[in-house]
Amino acid sequence: MATQEPFTLRWGILATGWIASVFAKDLLTSTSAPGRNATDVRHIIQAVGASSSQQKATDFIKKIGAPESTTAYGSYDELVNDPNVDIIYVATPHSHHFAHTLLALNAGKHVLCEKPFTVNAAQTKILIEKAREKGVFMMEAVWTRFFPLSYEIRKLVQDGTIGEVRRVWSDLSLAQNPEETYGPGDEHRMVNRDLAGGALLDIGVYSLLWIWQTLYHLDPARPKPEVSASVQKYRTGVDAEATVLLHFPTSTGIASTSLRIDTDPNNTGLPCARIQGTKGEIQISHPAYKPESYTIVIKGEEEKRVEKKIEGQHGMAWEADECARCIRDGKKESEVMGLEESLAMMEVLDRVREIGGVKYPDSIETTQV
Ligand SMILES: NC(=O)C1=CN([C@@H]2O[C@H](COP(=O)(O)OP(=O)(O)OC[C@H]3O[C@@H](n4cnc5c(N)ncnc54)[C@H](OP(=O)(O)O)[C@@H]3O)[C@@H](O)[C@H]2O)C=CC1
Numbered sequence: 129m130a131t132q133e134p135f136t137l138r139w140g141i142l143a144t145g146w147i148a149s150v151f152a153k154d155l156l157t158s159t160s161a162p163g164r165n166a167t168d169v170r171h172i173i174q175a176v177g178a179s180s181s182q183q184k185a186t187d188f189i190k191k192i193g194a195p196e197s198t199t200a201y202g203s204y205d206e207l208v209n210d211p212n213v214d215i216i217y218v219a220t221p222h223s224h225h226f227a228h229t230l231l232a233l234n235a236g237k238h239v240l241c242e243k244p245f246t247v248n249a250a251q252t253k254i255l256i257e258k259a260r261e262k263g264v265f266m267m268e269a270v271w272t273r274f275f276p277l278s279y280e281i282r283k284l285v286q287d288g289t290i291g292e293v294r295r296v297w298s299d300l301s302l303a304q305n306p307e308e309t310y311g312p313g314d315e316h317r318m319v320n321r322d323l324a325g326g327a328l329l330d331i332g333v334y335s336l337l338w339i340w341q342t343l344y345h346l347d348p349a350r351p352k353p354e355v356s357a358s359v360q361k362y363r364t365g366v367d368a369e370a371t372v373l374l375h376f377p378t379s380t381g382i383a384s385t386s387l388r389i390d391t392d393p394n395n396t397g398l399p400c401a402r403i404q405g406t407k408g409e410i411q412i413s414h415p416a417y418k419p420e421s422y423t424i425v426i427k428g429e430e431e432k433r434v435e436k437k438i439e440g441q442h443g444m445a446w447e448a449d450e451c452a453r454c455i456r457d458g459k460k461e462s463e464v465m466g467l468e469e470s471l472a473m474m475e476v477l478d479r480v481r482e483i484g485g486v487k488y489p490d491s492i493e494t495t496q497v
Pocket residue numbers: 142143144145146147148177178179180184219220221222224242243244269271317323329330417
């Protein structure tokens with residue numbers, strides 16, 4: 129019997145910063161690594177684009193250990209117009225996701241764009257319209273949604289293991305001593321208004337993820353929640369801390385995030401999220417972006433802890449595999465992380481910023497490029 133060749137996806141990496149290198153290294157890992165099970169697809173890093181110089185792209189290619197044949201570009205424009213590239217991975221700061229994704233879409237490329245999708249919902253809406261007009265695949269890179277652990281937890285909830293879910297509580301707080309870490313110029317993307325900094329858009333999205341994939345994604349009615357929030361600002365005007373209350377028809381989500389306190393100060397195994405149902409709950413291990421275990425706590429029963437150690441990759445290969453399979457199958461969006469979900473999440477983020485008075489400069493809130 130003839131074995132089928134794996135589907136090959138040729139990536140263009142747009143930006144050479146921290147997460148671009150992590151993602152690109154994961155693309156180079158073995159598809160048969162433990163827990164991966166992706167021998168039906170294959171990834172090639174076809175090209176890398178740096179914003180300022182070709183040398184930067186060449187250095188990046190060397191650093192991540194990609195083949196020397198990988199093309200290095202000194203501009204994003206050249207990268208997105210490379211006819212040998214199928215999909216662009218956008219890994220620039222939040223402020224630039226809209227413009228860079230649009231650039232790739234206009235060149236007819238599929239796109240995987242880092243979280244948060246854009247600065248605001250209006251920008252996301254335009255990207256969705258453009259992707260549909262161009263007939264290409266697009267997805268927000270919410271990598272945690274593709275962990276086997278996330279699939280398992282969604283299934284447990286769907287199967288009614290913890291009864292009817294009434295509340296999801298979730299936190300991602302990473303005490304970063306921002307004044308020292310990102311000062312004195314406050315230029316770092318985490319606190320810089322011009323780069324759409326702040327806790328909410330950078331790490332708060334992971335707290336929201338656990339609520340979203342439980343109370344929104346799993347409900348076929350896709351109920352848009354009422355949003356309340358409390359926001360503490362940083363000296364640059366972005367949020368240093370945010371707590372969000374999401375009122376769904378029959379359940380509540382409580383998400384919090386902070387750059388000043390820690391979810392698990394001594395790494396003693398405090399959970400980052402609790403999905404609470406009428407029979408019991410599922411506790412997810414910190415950090416919310418990369419949990420590697422969870423515990424099922426059912427009233428009157430012995431607790432069950434499930435380990436899901438991530439091996440052979442950082443954890444970003446699963447989302448890449450999803451892109452490859454969707455594109456192979458002619459899908460324009462993922463069923464696990466769909467575009468309408470990204471848009472609804474951006475609307476929540478908009479509302480929290482509105483309540484908290486966090487406004488970014490017009491130059492990055494704009495829907496014009
Ligand atoms: N999924 C995840 O786990 C993570 C996701 N992220 C997301 O990835 C994005 C990038 O984060 P990270 O890699 O930490 O950021 P970095 O600052 O490390 O890298 C950003 C890169 O973007 C490019 N760039 C283009 N324009 C600008 C600009 N005006 N200012 C600064 N950089 C610019 C630069 O690359 P060059 O000049 O070479 O083109 C730069 O190296 C963010 O949106 C963040 O939310 C970040 C960390 C983890």
